[in-house]
Amino acid sequence: MEFDTVIHGGTLVTASETSKGDIGIRNGRIVALAESLPGGERRIDAGGRLVMPGGIEAHAHIAQESSSGIMGADDYLSGSISAAFGGNSSFIPFAAQHRGQSIDDVITTYDQRAASSVIDYSYHLIVTDPTAEVLEDQLPRAFKRGITSFKVFMTYDMMNIGDGGMLDILTVARAHGAITMVHAENNDMIKWMNKRLAAADLTEPKYHAISRPELAEEEAINRAVSLAKLVDAPLFIVHVSTAGGAAIVQREKLAGTRLFAETCPQYLALTREKLDQPGMDGAKFVCSPPLRDAETQEALWRHVQSGTFESVSSDHAPYRFDDTGKFMNGRDIPYPKIANGMPGIAARLPYLFSEGVVKGRISLNEFVALTSTNAAKTFGVTKKGGLAPGMDADIAIWNPEVTRKATLADQHDNMDYTPFEGMELTGVPEIVLNRGAVIVEHGELKGQEGQGRFVPRAPVDLSKGRGYLAKELDPSRNFGARIAP
Ligand code: DUC
Ligand code: ZN
Ligand code: ZN
Numbered sequence: 509m510e511f512d513t514v515i516h517g518g519t520l521v522t523a524s525e526t527s528k529g530d531i532g533i534r535n536g537r538i539v540a541l542a543e544s545l546p547g548g549e550r551r552i553d554a555g556g557r558l559v560m561p562g563g564i565e566a567h568a569h570i571a572q573e574s575s576s577g578i579m580g581a582d583d584y585l586s587g588s589i590s591a592a593f594g595g596n597s598s599f600i601p602f603a604a605q606h607r608g609q610s611i612d613d614v615i616t617t618y619d620q621r622a623a624s625s626v627i628d629y630s631y632h633l634i635v636t637d638p639t640a641e642v643l644e645d646q647l648p649r650a651f652k653r654g655i656t657s658f659k660v661f662m663t664y665d666m667m668n669i670g671d672g673g674m675l676d677i678l679t680v681a682r683a684h685g686a687i688t689m690v691h692a693e694n695n696d697m698i699k700w701m702n703k704r705l706a707a708a709d710l711t712e713p714k715y716h717a718i719s720r721p722e723l724a725e726e727e728a729i730n731r732a733v734s735l736a737k738l739v740d741a742p743l744f745i746v747h748v749s750t751a752g753g754a755a756i757v758q759r760e761k762l763a764g765t766r767l768f769a770e771t772c773p774q775y776l777a778l779t780r781e782k783l784d785q786p787g788m789d790g791a792k793f794v795c796s797p798p799l800r801d802a803e804t805q806e807a808l809w810r811h812v813q814s815g816t817f818e819s820v821s822s823d824h825a826p827y828r829f830d831d832t833g834k835f836m837n838g839r840d841i842p843y844p845k846i847a848n849g850m851p852g853i854a855a856r857l858p859y860l861f862s863e864g865v866v867k868g869r870i871s872l873n874e875f876v877a878l879t880s881t882n883a884a885k886t887f888g889v890t891k892k893g894g895l896a897p898g899m900d901a902d903i904a905i906w907n908p909e910v911t912r913k914a915t916l917a918d919q920h921d922n923m924d925y926t927p928f929e930g931m932e933l934t935g936v937p938e939i940v941l942n943r944g945a946v947i948v949e950h951g952e953l954k955g956q957e958g959q960g961r962f963v964p965r966a967p968v969d970l971s972k973g974r975g976y977l978a979k980e981l982d983p984s985r986n987f988g989a990r991i992a993p
Contacts, residue, residue, distance in 0.1 A: 509540060511548040513944060518554025518905065521872045522561065522895050523881035531559065533901040536943035540897060552939065554905050560876050561893050562597020562902040562940055563857050566632075566883040567746055567770060567821035569849065570601035571621040575636075575666035578836045578847050581826040581922040585624040585957055587853065590824075590921035592627050592947040592955060594854030595937030597902030598892055598963065600883075602659060603631035607666070611635075611646035615653070625960030626953075627942045628902070630889070632657040632689055635677055636667045643680050651684045654964020656888045659689040659746070662728045663796075668695050674735050679993040682741035685967025687768070687886065689744040692728035692753070693720060693797060702844055711842030713790030717780035717798040719843065725797050726752035733760050733767060737976040739993050742766040742968050744886065747823050749775045749797035751807035758816045764974035768886050770819040771808050773852055773859045774799060778927060791834045792925050794843065795825065795850045813869060818882040822856040825849020828924045854919040855928045861906070861935040888966035901944040904937045912936065920953075 511532040520527050520541070532540035532548065570587035573579050582590065584601075591599050603618035605611060611633065622629050633650055635642065635658050647658065660677050661667035669677070674690070681688045701719040705711065710718075729745055733756060736743035748754050748771045757769045780799045783790035793799060811817060827833030827847035837845040852859075857879050864870040870878070884893025891900045912918070914928040940948040947955035979985045981992040 510534065511539070511545065513550045513552065513901070514545050514548030515552045515554050515559055515903065515905065516545070518557045518559035520559050520895055521876055523873055523877035526872060531895065531903070533944045536901055536945070538895060538897055538899050538901050541895065552905070557938070558872065558906040558908055559895070560904050560906065561880040561895055562904045562942065563595045563879045564883040564889060564893055565591050565596045565599035565822060565824070565853055565856065566819055566887060567772070568599055568601045568824040568853050569826070570824070571618070572602055572604050573606070574847065575606070575664055578827065578833065581828050581833055582824070583624065584622045584629070585626065586922045587824070588625040588627045588629070588960055589953060590854045590919055592940050592942070593918070593920040595857040595904045595906070595940060596627065596853070597904065597940060597942045597947070598628040598889070600630045600632055600887060602634050604634040605636050607637040609637070611642055611650050615650060615655070619962070622960070622962065624957050626947055626955035626957060627960045628963050629960050630963045630965055631655055632659050634659045636661070636669060638669055638673045638676050643676055647680050648684055651686055656686045656965045656967055657689055657744070658686055659691070661691045662732065663691060663693040663695040663698060665695070671731070671735060674732070675739060678736055678741035678743070679739050682739055682993060685970070687742045687744050687968040688736070689746050690732045691747070692725060692732045692745055694724040694727045697721060697724040697727065706842065713788060713794055713843050713846060714780070714783040716794045716843040716846070717783050720796060720798050722750040722752060722800065725750045726756065729753045729756050733765065736767070737765060738978050738981070740975050740977060742768065742970065745769040747772050747775070747797060748817070749800055749804070751804050754808060754811040754816050758811065758814070761816070764976070766970065766973035766975055768818045769816065770821045771812065771817050772821055772823045773856055774823070774850060774927060775808055776805055776812070777859060777863065777931070779805065782927070788839065791846045792829055793850065793927060794834070794846045794848055795823070796848050809869060812864070812878070817878070818886050820856065820860050820878045822852040823849070824851050824853035826851040826921060826923050828922070830924065850927045851919065851921055851923045852927065854921060855914060855926065857937065858914070858933045858935060859928060859931070862933040866934045885969065888968060889963060890966050901941055903941045905939040906935055907938050908935045910934070910936045
């Protein structure tokens with residue numbers, strides 16, 4: 509058998525197995541796995557290296573305007589390059605609807621923006637205006653194109669669609685086999701806290717963390733799960749940042765609810781003290797939900813270890829520490845006017861490898877599951893996230909021993925800071941392939957602008973979890989009313 513590339517002599521790691529062997533690649537696909545394979549136009553020596561499915565970044569804001577119109581610092585070129593240097597072979601950023609905009613327009617806009625990507629991509633659709641046309645025509649059309657995840661917000665006045673809007677989206681998603689993602693924080697609790705803090709003249713960056721209580725996340729997760737259960741729709745909770753929120757996810761999974769969730773490196777690595785710095789330096793660490801405390805970090809790590817989360821995602825939301833980003837609304841501004849988000853797409857895998865695998869908190873196989881395989885399964889990316897014949901040759905080859913300090917230059921993004929600056933990291937992705945093409949090799953970019961392809965995704969797999977039938981929607985218990993979606 510002829511191969512374009514053979515990856516030779518590495519330790520092959522998937523979400524379920526670890527073995528020694530070679531991988532044969534032809535036409536962008538893995539075509540053979542064996543103890544030893546001959547030939548290959550190109551042979552990559554992976555002796556002493558870990559050969560894993562390339563990361564799939566399932567939460568990133570790329571070339572996306574915030575609801576207040578601030579464009580993030582990374583476009584699809586810089587964002588995809590940064591992702592690849594961080595060990596990712598593909599990503600699923602958001603395509604955001606602004607109120608009044610049609611979903612068809614949103615997709616056309618993002619297709620243009622994404623054309624420069626060096627790695628494969630899809631989009632999660634952010635829906636902020638669920639009109640009848642959106643629900644009945646536009647979302648089903650997006651779904652047919654392979655966009656099988658819709659994200660909604662329970663907070664921010666410009667984005668929050670209310671409980672009724674959420675029920676509508678959940679119902680449409682369920683009918684088509686899409687999954688609904690949710691930013692779960694209670695809008696009114698946050699607004700009430702903002703008013704109290706403003707009245708007391710407490711507006712420095714650190715009060716951002718105080719303004720968004722843990723209870724706001726816990727309440728909203730609980731409510732989101734109840735809404736999803738009422739219509740028996742699968743739900744994905746993004747960026748879980750609290751022990752209470754994670755506990756709800758764990759409890760509901762145990763009960764069989766079709767529930768999925770992620771947390772992010774910043775909630776495992778950083779605490780709210782980072783916001784308490786002289787002047788406006790704390791603005792670098794303004795993200796929502798906010799950074800929490802050391803106790804929460806420990807609890808979140810336990811949930812990572814025990815399977816509460818499908819993924820650890822970056823929530824890369826890059827706003828530079830200047831007037832184009834964090835200070836778009838002025839320099840000496842109260843915390844609610846600081847652009848909300850932090851970068852991390854290149855740091856996600858190295859952080860989790862170093863703090864997770866090297867420190868013995870998770871196994872290598874769990875690392876692969878949390879960074880790649882589970883995202884592929886949850887979001888219907890059928891040809892990625894594994895090492896098997898027939899899969900895309902999306903592969904990251906790691907040196908597990910190199911130690912370095914995280915620094916801005918290693919991120920390869922358009923940012924002027926990294927929140928992980930100075931962190932000691934062990935392990936580096938040395939070679940990253942997307943569909944058989946080398947994108948990054950020993951610190952050098954080899955991929956070309958525009959080389960990435962849109963990946964149409966499959967419907968969500970409903971075989972996981974038992975689902976839920978509310979008594980009031982069950983004709984055998986609701987006087988025969990047939991109103992279930
Ligand atoms: N939610 C995100 O998912 N990212 C950035 C800001 C936010 O509120
Ligand atoms: Zn969010
Ligand atoms: Zn986000």
